[in-house]
Amino acid sequence: VEPNAEWRDEVLRLAKERNAVILAHNYQLPEIQDIAHHTGDSLALSRIAAQSDAETIIFCGVHFMAETAKILAPRKTVLIPDERAGCSLADSITGAQLREWKAEHPGAVVVSYVNTTAEVKAETDICCTSSNAVDVVRSIPADREVLFCPDQFLGAHVKRETGRENLHIWAGECHVHAGINGPELAERAAANPDADLFIHPECGCATSALYLSGEGIVPAEKVKILSTGDMITAARSTKATKVLVATEVGMLHQLRKAAPEIDFRAVNDRASCTYMKMITPAALLRCVRDGLDEVHVDLETAKRAQGAVQRMIEIGQ
Ligand code: 13P
Numbered sequence: 175v176e177p178n179a180e181w182r183d184e185v186l187r188l189a190k191e192r193n194a195v196i197l198a199h200n201y202q203l204p205e206i207q208d209i210a211h212h213t214g215d216s217l218a219l220s221r222i223a224a225q226s227d228a229e230t231i232i233f234c235g236v237h238f239m240a241e242t243a244k245i246l247a248p249r250k251t252v253l254i255p256d257e258r259a260g261c262s263l264a265d266s267i268t269g270a271q272l273r274e275w276k277a278e279h280p281g282a283v284v285v286s287y288v289n290t291t292a293e294v295k296a297e298t299d300i301c302c303t304s305s306n307a308v309d310v311v312r313s314i315p316a317d318r319e320v321l322f323c324p325d326q327f328l329g330a331h332v333k334r335e336t337g338r339e340n341l342h343i344w345a346g347e348c349h350v351h352a353g354i355n356g357p358e359l360a361e362r363a364a365a366n367p368d369a370d371l372f373i374h375p376e377c378g379c380a381t382s383a384l385y386l387s388g389e390g391i392v393p394a395e396k397v398k399i400l401s402t403g404d405m406i407t408a409a410r411s412t413k414a415t416k417v418l419v420a421t422e423v424g425m426l427h428q429l430r431k432a433a434p435e436i437d438f439r440a441v442n443d444r445a446s447c448t449y450m451k452m453i454t455p456a457a458l459l460r461c462v463r464d465g466l467d468e469v470h471v472d473l474e475t476a477k478r479a480q481g482a483v484q485r486m487i488e489i490g491q
């Protein structure tokens with residue numbers, strides 16, 4: 175299937191017939207981002223899914239994102255073009271592991287990143303995304319212990335920002351972001367001294383970025399730790415003419431659209447998520463045509479997860 179005008183017309187016609195809205199995460203293939211009714215980061219897309227009056231949500235992203243939409247809108251049909259689109263970070267903690275961890279810290283408040291399965295969300299007090307993780311943790315009374323899972327790099331970022339000693343961090347990671355490492359960032363920053371650094375907090379290099387600014391190697395105002403959605407906002411306001419971007423490479427498409435005059439370069443151009451890229455033009459066409467794959471969340475699990483996800487979309491508005 176070629177992503178040409180015919181494909182585009184057919185996908186949009188079939189979507190309309192189903193009264194479906196197409197959502198695409200910032201890491202999707204450029205042609206998928208371009209055909210979607212809305213693109214955005216995980217938080218923005220969850221909010222759109224919760225508010226949309228379409229009967230069907232077609233989620234071009236990974237499975238946990240489509241599950242989150244189903245938890246927020248249980249009466250809608252939620253489709254994902256390929257249900258095998260998983261997430262190595264979501265796989266780094268199971269419901270049973272979280273239950274065991276909670277048993278070791280009775281009374282602690284559980285904050286889970288949205289990159290988790292519905293089963294983990296059902297064991298969670300508040301979910302967060304990379305754009306509101308700090309606000310979510312700040313909303314918890316200072317004397318309560320916090321269990322933060324599953325991403326260790328985002329957890330370290332939240333701990334630094336909040337200065338909270340009673341925050342315990344699970345040792346999970348996303349293989350794509352963890353692979354964008356400190357030495358690589360330092361080398362790229364030294365070769366491009368005029369560039370701003372946009373760093374996703376899931377990256378292995380997030381601590382090194384702060385080290386570079388702390389040591390005055392890169393001026394502090396040039397180093398920004400941002401969610402994918404916040405990167406687009408920052409691209410519109412920066413005065414820099416060059417930006418080094420540390421996140422999954424799909425992000426470059428929206429950044430170049432938002433600020434065509436800026437030279438955006440990936441810190442690691444091999445940082446591509448194979449799960450995100452399973453949503454191909456052919457898979458999207460099959461999805462709108464045949465109504466596949468449908469996402470189901472067991473009702474009991476969805477009910478238990480709903481409060482945590484609802485709190486997530488309310489915090490940091
Ligand atoms: P955000 O879009 O919330 O920054 O999430 C990044 C991510 O890794 C999603 O898989």
Ligand code: SF4
Pocket residue numbers: 236260261262263264289348349350351422447448449450
């Ligand atoms: Fe998961 Fe990482 Fe892929 Fe995002 S980039 S979907 S966190 S594996």
